[in-house]
Amino acid sequence: MATKLQETKCKIHSVKLTSYCNDCDDFVCNMCKQPKSGQHDGHVLMSATEKTNELKEEVGDYMNMINENVFNHVQQNIREAYSIQSGLERNCEELINEGNRREKHLMKEIQKSSRKLKDDIEAHRLKYSPGLASKLGNLEDNKKRIESLLKRCENSINTGNSYEILELIKTKSSALNFNTTFSSLTTVPKMELHPLRPVYLVGDIFGSIRQSRVVSSEGIRVLKSWRYDIYIENIFARHDCIWVNKTGFFVSVKPLTVQEVDRKLCPVYPGSFIVTASSEIIYSVSHEHSIYKITPVLTVKLKHTYPYVPSGLCLALQGGFYATMYRAGAHGKVVRYVNDECSDWSEIVCYKNGESVLKKPVKIVENANRDLWVIDASPGSVIGFNSVGRLKCEYKGKRDNFEPIGICIDCRCNILISDYGNKLIDVLLHDGQLLTSIKLQPFGISRPMGICVTKDGHLCVGQGNGYVHVLRYLQ
Known part of the structure; x- marks a missing residue:
């Protein structure tokens, strides 16, 4: 900068700057320092070249000071950072290697325990069975x-x-x-x-x-009855227990002792519900157009089905579950969700003469040969069709006032339908033919709604007045 100022001409006389005024701290020309006529007459002056060299020496001293006090310190910090990074990388590598070693050790222990368990099972089987x-x-x-x-x-x-x-x-x-x-x-x-x-x-x-092959009405007798505070439209059999939705809860009870086994919170009344093999409950809420699942930790929303209203649910033999859906001004349908997370699904529509048979499907079951049986509330009928939507039969009851509410499958693949209007349970064969009708009035059942059959042959009937009746169905 001093060199540049030295090469610049004087602003007053437009001649080369040759000297430096220490009093004014500025470069001046020869005319500015003339006696009596110059502006810098009597000031302490020195050669511009000497001043430039002096300034260069000062700049060099500052640069040396910066290198010693700042740059060297930054370099040291960088070296320390690289050292810390190398140490962290070594520690991470050691942790990864240690994790791999522990994983291999655990896998060996699991395999060893598995082999021992199999050997114990085989020894027990050979010894006792x-x-x-x-x-x-x-x-x-x-x-x-x-x-x-x-x-x-x-x-x-x-x-x-x-x-x-x-x-x-x-x-x-x-x-x-x-x-x-x-x-x-x-x-x-x-x-x-x-x-x-x-x-x-x-x-x-x-x-x-x-x-x-089916016990007639005369062979049926009531084994147990009890009452809840809500009408029993939904009832589900799982293992040796039955699940019922009462006010605010899903309750699992033993059918013969009425001993409560489990209960799960449910603040709404579901349209239908099922219980999976892992004891997780999946239920539909019609007014919210949603399907929920209750896990051991929390309740999660699986699917929002708007504009369709989800109603009936049933477990699928090949995994996942089925759901019936309907909407105003449109035909109903059946959706099969491949898993419990509703991440993959397919739709099934049953047609007859080019028109959908389903109007307002509300309940659904699947029998052993993978046929689907659906209660259609709009015409009041039960429709049977296969897994690709091919119609098998349409059962509209053998009496007037046929009003199907509940439906289930027994262990002999018969279809049981609770007829609310006639106070009966109709038993259909797998081809839709009426096998027999069970009169319920002799057992004090006047408003049959939800029904299910347990694996040991107990027929459980839920009433509109809150009673649950357990009948000896299969001998």
């Missing part, structure tokens, strides 16, 4: 023999071979173990010779066989 294994084998053989005989009966019916079915019944009735005598069929061979009766006769015989 040969008799049980033998009984199970005999039961399995009997099951296969019965299924083979039933298949022969079906084939005989389809082909119209009456003589074969009669011979099969007379010779193998004990093996079928239907708990039914066929003494009334002793005169059948004479009637079989009539040319106009074989088909109807065989149909009657096979109808008797199917009827014998």
Whole structure:
């Protein structure tokens, strides 16, 4: 900067600057320092070159001071930072290696424990269960023999071979173990010779066989009854317990002792609910257009279905669950969610003559052959269709005032429907034919709503007045 000022011309005389005035701290020319006429006359002056060299020395001293006091300190801090970074990287690597070593050790321990557990199971099985294994084998053989005989009966019916079915019944009735005598069929061979009766006769015989596989109304009796403070429209069987939604809670009870096993908070009244294998409850809330799940930790919203209203729910045999949905001014549908998180789904619509059959589906169940049975509240009917939407049958009841409310499947794949209007439970075969009707008034049940069948054959019926009745259904 001093060199630049020295090379600059004087502002007053426009000549080269040759001297430096210590009094004014400025560079001046020769004319400015003339005696009497110059502005700097009598001031202490020195050569501009000397002043420039002096300033350069001062700048050099400042640079040295900066290097010593600042730059060196920054360099030291940088070296220390690199040292800390290297130490952290070494520590992270050691932690990762230690974690890998512990993981391998734990995996070895788990595998070792698993092998020991399998060995213990095998030893226990060989030591304690040969008799049980033998009984199970005999039961399995009997099951296969019965299924083979039933298949022969079906084939005989389809082909119209009456003589074969009669011979099969007379010779193998004990093996079928239907708990039914066929003494009334002793005169059948004479009637079989009539040319106009074989088909109807065989149909009657096979109808008797199917009827014998379900306990009639006379064999049912009430085992237990108790009351809640809300009408029981939803009831669900899980293992040896039943789940009921009472005010503010889902409650799990033993059906015969009414012992409460578990309860989960539910501040709303659900449209329907199911209980998963892990005891998590999934329920629908119609007015919120949402499906929720209660986990052991909290309640989460799985799906918002607006503009469709979710109503009925049922577990799917291949995992996940089904949900029935409807909306005003549109047809209803069934949605299958592949998992409990509702992350993947597919829609099922049942058509008849190019038009959707479902109007307002409210309840749904799935039987063993993956057929879906849906209660449609708009026409008051029960519709059966397969997993791709192909219609199988539409059951509208055999009496007036048919009002289906609850639906479930028993262990023999029969469809049970609670008829609120006629105070009955209709039992349908897998093809939709009416097998029998159970009159409920003799048991004090006048408003049947939610129904379910436990794995040990107890029929649980919920009433509109809050009562739950447990009936001995399957003998």
